Each structure stands twice: as C-alpha cells, then as structure tokens.
Amino acid sequence: MRKVSESTVRRLSLYLRFLEQSLVHGLTTISSGDLARRGGTTSAQVRKDLSSFGSFGKRGLGYSVPQLATRIRDILGLGRAYRVVLVGAGKIGGALVHYEGFRQRGFQIGAIYDRDPKKVGSRWNGVVVRDVKRLEADLTKEPSDIAIVTTPAESAQAVVDALVAAGVPAILNFAPVPLDVPAGVFLKHVNMALELEALSYALANR
Amino acid sequence: MRKVSESTVRRLSLYLRFLEQSLVHGLTTISSGDLARRGGTTSAQVRKDLSSFGSFGKRGLGYSVPQLATRIRDILGLGRAYRVVLVGAGKIGGALVHYEGFRQRGFQIGAIYDRDPKKVGSRWNGVVVRDVKRLEADLTKEPSDIAIVTTPAESAQAVVDALVAAGVPAILNFAPVPLDVPAGVFLKHVNMALELEALSYALANR
DNA sequence: TTCTGTGAATAGGTTCACAGCT
DNA sequence: AGCTGTGAACCTATTCACAGAA
Numbered sequence: 001m002r003k004v005s006e007s008t009v010r011r012l013s014l015y016l017r018f019l020e021q022s023l024v025h026g027l028t029t030i031s032s033g034d035l036a037r038r039g040g041t042t043s044a045q046v047r048k049d050l051s052s053f054g055s056f057g058k059r060g061l062g063y064s065v066p067q068l069a070t071r072i073r074d075i076l077g078l079g080r081a082y083r084v085v086l087v088g089a090g091k092i093g094g095a096l097v098h099y100e101g102f103r104q105r106g107f108q109i110g111a112i113y114d115r116d117p118k119k120v121g122s123r124w125n126g127v128v129v130r131d132v133k134r135l136e137a138d139l140t141k142e143p144s145d146i147a148i149v150t151t152p153a154e155s156a157q158a159v160v161d162a163l164v165a166a167g168v169p170a171i172l173n174f175a176p177v178p179l180d181v182p183a184g185v186f187l188k189h190v191n192m193a194l195e196l197e198a199l200s201y202a203l204a205n206r
Numbered sequence: 207m208r209k210v211s212e213s214t215v216r217r218l219s220l221y222l223r224f225l226e227q228s229l230v231h232g233l234t235t236i237s238s239g240d241l242a243r244r245g246g247t248t249s250a251q252v253r254k255d256l257s258s259f260g261s262f263g264k265r266g267l268g269y270s271v272p273q274l275a276t277r278i279r280d281i282l283g284l285g286r287a288y289r290v291v292l293v294g295a296g297k298i299g300g301a302l303v304h305y306e307g308f309r310q311r312g313f314q315i316g317a318i319y320d321r322d323p324k325k326v327g328s329r330w331n332g333v334v335v336r337d338v339k340r341l342e343a344d345l346t347k348e349p350s351d352i353a354i355v356t357t358p359a360e361s362a363q364a365v366v367d368a369l370v371a372a373g374v375p376a377i378l379n380f381a382p383v384p385l386d387v388p389a390g391v392f393l394k395h396v397n398m399a400l401e402l403e404a405l406s407y408a409l410a411n412r
Numbered sequence: 413t414t415c416t417g418t419g420a421a422t423a424g425g426t427t428c429a430c431a432g433c434t
Numbered sequence: 435a436g437c438t439g440t441g442a443a444c445c446t447a448t449t450c451a452c453a454g455a456a
Contacts, residue, residue, distance in 0.1 A: 009403075013399075077409055095300065099399075105402070146405055170405040172398075178244060188401050192302070192305065195378055196313050197311065198212065200283040200284055200313075201283055206390075
C-alpha cells in the first residue's frame with residue numbers, strides 16, 4: 001500500500017456513502033464514472049484513489065457495489081466500533097450526541113464530560129454527564145479510541161493534555177483554537193467560523 | 207493580486223485570530239516565524255501567503271500587528287457584516303444560532319426557517335423561527351449573503367435550489383449529502399462524520 | 413544582524429492517455 | 435466496445451535559499 005493523501009481518504013468516505021445508497025437501490029455494479037459524478041470528481045481520480053489499495057474492479061464492467069463497499073469500509077477502519085468520549089456538554093456537544101450519523105458508522109459516544117456541576121449527573125441521549133475531573137481516571141479504566149472536544153477555547157488545551165496523558169490516540173476538536181499534541185496523536189479540527197470566512201473571502205473577491 | 211488557494215485563505219483566517227490575540231496582549235510587531243508557530247506552518251509559508259496580496263512587512267522587523275490584522279480582515283472581506291439565514295432548526299442549527307464566534311466576526315443570523323409547524327413561531331436566541339415555505343418570498347424582500355443549511359439530507363437539495371433561485375450567492379452545508387449548485391454560487395460543506403472517518407483511517411493504518 | 417519578499421527547486425496531487433482485460 | 439489500472443505529463447502548493455531593506 002502506497003502513501004495516501006488526506007484528500008484521497010475524504011473521497012473514499014464519499015464513495016462509500018454513494019456505494020451504500022446504491023446498495024439500497026439494488027445496484028450490483030458501478031463504474032468509476034458513476035462514483036465520480038456523485039463524489040464531485042473525475043473517473044480517473046476515482047480509479048487512482050482506489051488503485052492505491054489494490055485492483056478491485058473488472059475491466060469493461062466496473063466495480064461490484066457490495067465488494068467495493070466492504071473494501072472501503074475496511075480501508076477506512078470502519079469494520080469495527082469505536083468508543084468515543086465527548087468533552088464539553090454545551091450546545092455543540094449536545095448536537096453531536098444526538099447526531100445519528102456517528103452511531104450509524106460505529107462511533108459510539110460512551111461518556112460525556114463537563115466542568116459545570118449543574119450539568120454533571122444529567123442524561124444526554126441516555127448517557128450520564130460526568131465531572132471532567134474524572135476524565136483521566138475513567139479513561140484508564142475504559143480506554144477510548146477517539147475524543148471529541150467541544151469545550152470553550154480556554155479549556156481546550158488542558159482537556160487535550162489530559163486526553164493525551166490518558167492515552168487517547170485520536171482527537172476531533174471543535175474549539176476555535178489551535179492545539180498542541182505530541183507526534184503519534186491524530187488531531188483534526190472542525191472550525192465553522194473558518195468555513196464562513198472562506199465564503200466571505202469568495203464573496204469579497206468574486 | 208495573483209490567484210490564491212483555498213489553503214492560503216484558511217491560513218489567513220488563522221493568522222488573523224492570532225493577530226487579534228496578540229493585539230489584546232499589547233504586541234505591536236510580529237514576525238512570520240511567530241505567525242507560523244501558531245498557525246502550524248512555516249515562516250516561508252506565511253510570507254508566501256501574505257505576498258500574494260502585497261508587501262506588508264518591514265525587513266529586519268516583521269509586521270505591524272494592527273496593520274496586518276486590518277489588512278487580512280480586508281482581504282477576507284470581514285470589514286462588513288453579513289446577513290445569514292439558517293435553514294433547519296434542529297440540534298445543529300440550534301448550536302450554530304447560539305455560537306458567539308459567528309456574530310463576533312460579523313455573521314449575523316437574521317432569519318431561521320424550519321418545516322416543522324411545532325417549531326415555527328418559537329424564538330431562538332431572539333430570532334423567530336419561520337415556515338420554510340416563506341423562504342423564497344422572504345429572501346426577495348430581505349436578500350441574504352450567506353445561507354447555512356442544517357436540514358436532514360433528504361431536504362437539503364430542495365432547500366438549496368430555493369436558496370439559489372432566490373439569489374443567495376454563498377451556502378454553508380451541514381447536511382451529509384453532496385449538493386449541486388450552478389456555477390457562480392459558492393458552496394462549502396462541513397461533514398463531521400467525514401472527519402471522524404479520517405481519524406478512523408489514521409487509527410487503522412498507524 | 414534580523415527578518416522580509418521572492419525566484420528557483422522540490423514535492424505532491426490531478427489529469428491524460430492508452431495498454432490490457434472482460 | 436466498455437471500463438479498469440497505471441505510467442507519464444501536467445499543474446499546483448510548499449520549501450529552500452538568498453538578495454535586499456531596516
């Protein structure tokens with residue numbers, strides 16, 4: 001397996017969604033051109049993306065929908081469930097807890113943490129909110145694969161430090177602040193204000 | 207001004223954040239190296255990014271913090287307020303309505319739309335939720351620069367079609383579905399499941 | 413001396429184009 | 435004929451390295 005770019009991984013996720021839809025519609029075979037149209041790219045790109053991982057298609061025919069879906073799910077590591085902890089029981093945290101798309105894909109929110117004593121003890125979508133003080137101790141007993149950080153900017157780095165200390169290998173950050181993690185820990189940001197600013201730039205310079 | 211990449215625009219937003227913080231801390235001058243450290247990039251990258259728009263620095267010294275902040279705000283088109291409409295008064299929509307980061311940057315949510323009669327008429331952070339049927343008519347009277355779509359996947363394309371028909375030039379989509387817009391309309395996606403899948407890939411292939 | 417601004421070099425990602433299966 | 439798989443060409447973005455201003 002050769003080195004694969006971030007963009008390729010993103011596109012694989014999109015292909016997988018389309019494959020799953022196609023499966024529901026009873027399609028058995030699909031061409032790179034079909035996948036391209038839906039993923040907003042070109043057929044050559046689709047084939048290149050897939051070829052990094054092997055040859056899954058049949059020349060003259062295309063790809064088997066269920067086979068390719070399984071293969072991509074495998075590549076993306078979606079063949080298993082992930083235990084996710086969420087730190088920060090605010091508005092965004094609440095939205096994420098109730099977001100069905102996560103659970104559907106095997107991302108199970110197993111614990112929620114907050115600093116606010118008024119929130120601690122309440123139930124969010126069946127999960128009890130715990131005091132963030134327990135975060136490190138809990139993670140030692142119940143290791144998590146992924147943490148989602150939805151705290152205010154000020155607390156985010158401290159939370160991330162605790163997560164890293166407790167051995168959490170992957171973090172998705174919604175706090176609008178750049179964070180430091182040691183090498184070997186995977187960190188991704190979702191920054192909604194940034195996206196709006198990109199639109200603002202586009203509008204200002206059209 | 208030469209052509210500027212998406213990544214450059216994203217980095218400019220990050221530089222701006224750091225500049226604003228530095229301003230609060232009373233700094234008057236900053237070097238490309240300082241900006242780089244905070245933006246997770248290199249000093250050469252920072253200088254290249256800025257040089258697409260002009261020469262704002264002083265050799266041997268660096269950049270004036272307030273001047274550069276103003277200049278970037280200008281470049282990004284943040285010198286003005288934007289009227290934003292939000293379509294989809296669900297959990298994510300609710301989180302966005304209350305997100306202070308938007309208003310701080312001049313993105314003002316002026317109207318919220320939903321299909322659910324139970325939600326229509328209620329107040330969200332001071333804004334009354336309207337029936338989505340009124341969307342096009344309202345937009346004709348009160349044009350908006352940006353729309354944020356947080357509907358379920360099924361309704362997103364229809365909503366976007368209405369937005370485009372009503373002349374909205376920029377759309378930020380949170381629905382987990384690819385959308386079609388005509389050329390000239392700016393469309394950006396925020397796909398949280400996709401980000402988790404990128405982490406899943408990283409974990410599976412480390 | 414310090415730090416910017418920028419051409420030149422390098423690396424990385426995308427598209428082309430075509431040989432080779434089915 | 436249709437569609438994949440892939441080297442080669444192309445294009446875009448990042449890094450290097452250095453001349454020049456403060």
